[in-house]
Amino acid sequence: MLAAHALVDGCDSPALRELAGLSRGSDLDEIRERYVRALHELGIPLPDEETTGRRLLVDLASALTRGELSPVEVAGRLSMTVAARTPQETRFLSVAAHYSPWMPPHELPAWETALHTAAHTLTTSTPSDPRIPGATD
Template identity: 35%
Template sequence: MDRLFTLAWRYAAGLVRAEQLPMEAAHLLAADVDSPALRDLAGCSGRESRYELVGLLKQALAESGTTLPHWETAERCHLHHLAGLLAAGHATSAEVAAPLWERPDIAHTGAEHEFLVAVGPKHHVAHIAAHDPAAHQAWESAMVAAAARLALTTPAEMDAIRARLRFSGDK
């Protein structure tokens, strides 16, 4: 997934605030992602109106041929990102589960649903962590396995998510 679209879904999912967009744009420019609107966004202070900052992000996305994803698409991207972190060993099961307990169930595919089922409800995981170390270990193993399967989502499948975004008119 390209870096500009990653910023877009992170913003749409509420992981990046509007006032953070200029710094994020500057990081993208430093990583050789460039467009006129992205340069304009990077030149902002972060104190501009949310409308202006998000407008520049949308313009940069349009210049790259995409749009700001709908919140549900953004949440699915976040789900895939977290699964990838867990599968690669860059995050623990608890670090991945915590933000998912606070978000809506947005699974569309079997692998997404399987991963969310493996995450399980917060109260159950807290109980087994405190009272049943073997069950907690089994939960972690099941979650890592489900994350690995979800992380196998091909670039073509992720492109299909983006293509549905383009044709659905999500703004």
């Protein structure tokens, strides 16, 4: 869907059109190959792993603050191999890492509140300039 949205927004390349036409259940290697080719065709450098991870932190924090994801969904989508550079990124990642499906029910509300607070702090401290890694839209 992101490729289709990019086409609607005016970006266009052969690989982007192919990517937009793939189904959700397509082979991940095929998706990645077309994604990388589309970025190349559009003159967009492939982000490095650190930039991608930092962007993931901000995107998940933003989705949580907008109510698009629950705290548990955020924790499930985070990789603990993500590098955090700022204190706000570190705090968000650290709080998310404390989640466990075996967490006692009485501890869950405090964890959710802490994650919401860390998400808010991260999103409000991240510059909105798209040239800055991890910037919000």
